[in-house]
Amino acid sequence: MPARLVSQRALRPTLGIGLATLLALTVQACSTLSMAPPTRTTDAWTNPLRGDAASIDAGALAYAQSCARCHGEEATQPGPAANLRLIGRYCGRLDDPTLKQRCTEDADAYFLKSVEDGKVRLDVRHMPGWKGQLSTEQVWAIQAYVESRRK
Amino acid sequence: MPALNRPTRSLLNLAAACVILPGMLLPAVAVVESIPVHEINGCGLWPYTRCQGADLRHADLVGRNLAGADLRGANLARADLRGANLAGANLEGADLRGARLNKVNAPVAIFRHARLVGADLEAARLMRSDYTGADFTAAHLEIANLNHARLTDARLVSADLQEAKLQGAQLIGTNMEGALKRFTNFNDAYMKDCTGCPLDW
Numbered sequence: 001m002p003a004r005l006v007s008q009r010a011l012r013p014t015l016g017i018g019l020a021t022l023l024a025l026t027v028q029a030c031s032t033l034s035m036a037p038p039t040r041t042t043d044a045w046t047n048p049l050r051g052d053a054a055s056i057d058a059g060a061l062a063y064a065q066s067c068a069r070c071h072g073e074e075a076t077q078p079g080p081a082a083n084l085r086l087i088g089r090y091c092g093r094l095d096d097p098t099l100k101q102r103c104t105e106d107a108d109a110y111f112l113k114s115v116e117d118g119k120v121r122l123d124v125r126h127m128p129g130w131k132g133q134l135s136t137e138q139v140w141a142i143q144a145y146v147e148s149r150r151k
Numbered sequence: 152m153p154a155l156n157r158p159t160r161s162l163l164n165l166a167a168a169c170v171i172l173p174g175m176l177l178p179a180v181a182v183v184e185s186i187p188v189h190e191i192n193g194c195g196l197w198p199y200t201r202c203q204g205a206d207l208r209h210a211d212l213v214g215r216n217l218a219g220a221d222l223r224g225a226n227l228a229r230a231d232l233r234g235a236n237l238a239g240a241n242l243e244g245a246d247l248r249g250a251r252l253n254k255v256n257a258p259v260a261i262f263r264h265a266r267l268v269g270a271d272l273e274a275a276r277l278m279r280s281d282y283t284g285a286d287f288t289a290a291h292l293e294i295a296n297l298n299h300a301r302l303t304d305a306r307l308v309s310a311d312l313q314e315a316k317l318q319g320a321q322l323i324g325t326n327m328e329g330a331l332k333r334f335t336n337f338n339d340a341y342m343k344d345c346t347g348c349p350l351d352w
Contacts, residue, residue: 090197090216099189103197110199110219121259122281122301 045109046101049140050147059145062138066130075149081127084146087111108143115139194225198236278316308347322348 049055063075072079088107094100116139118129130139189195191210194202199219207222210230220240227242229249237257245265252272257280264284271291278298286306292315299319307327312335319339328347337352
């Protein structure tokens with residue numbers, strides 16, 4: 001019994017220090033969370049096939065089959081839909097490599113999401129979603145091809 | 152030339168420094184001012200940027216290209232977006248109270264449940280955009296183009312709609328009591344359950 005009491009007394013400062021550390025860490029974590037910019041999403045969707053010659057060739061074929069009808073033949077001719085070569089072009093103006101990477105990720109995410117989900121505005125479907133018909137690799141290959149068509 | 156005493160020389164040196172130094176500093180200042188800003192509070196200022204919930208209060212975004220940007224729930228209160236490009240951007244639930252959006256280009260954009268109280272949208276291009284449940288109370292929309300826009304359940308109380316174009320707009324359940332509607336074009340607008348809509352169109 002006395003031995004137990006002694007051990008409890010000996011543990012008290014340790015417990016106190018432990019609780020204080022835990023409290024300090026919690027406060028620090030909370031302050032870090034509140035200071036962190038609430039803006040960035042963590043989706044790091046970067047096109048892994050950018051600049052790859054074989055992927056560009058595969059992308060050309062997929063583009064001709066699925067995109068050219070609306071976005072223009074060979075990604076250079078005018079079509080009723082948007083000019084895809086403009087997506088991500090702005091990022092080339094940025095000098096800072098970190099900002100350029102972030103800008104490219106944003107453009108890539110937009111490209112992938114647009115292709116997979118399609119475009120619906122005011123209940124009007126302007127573009128069908130290609131999810132299930134085009135794989136993610138095919139979408140990246142198409143983007144790699146489109147970017148290769150920039151002048 | 153008579154020799155100058157020490158206080159006079161010091162004064163002359165000081166006067167010379169006041170004249171020469173600012174001249175030397177001016178180019179440096181000009182360089183600092185020309186550095187472009189590409190980021191505010193962690194939000195990248197480029198097309199398709201993903202800035203959900205960003206704090207962009209009072210931000211200077213004049214002429215910025217933010218096409219396709221994800222600004223859902225962003226705080227843009229009193230931000231300056233004059234002439235900015237927001238084509239296809241998503242600003243659902245964004246706070247744009249008191250923001251300057253003169254001549255902003257925002258066709259096919261999403262402003263569902265956005266707060267635009269007191270915002271200045273003069274000559275803004277807002278056609279085919281979605282403003283379902285948006286609050287435009289006392290907003291300035293003179294000569295704005297809202298053709299084919301969806302303003303279902305939107306609040307346009309006391310808004311200035313002079314010469315605004317609302318051709319083919321959806322005004323279902325819209326409230327525009329006290330709005331200034333001088334020469335506003337309501338051609339083919341759908342006004343079911345609209346409060347304050349004109350009865351002679």
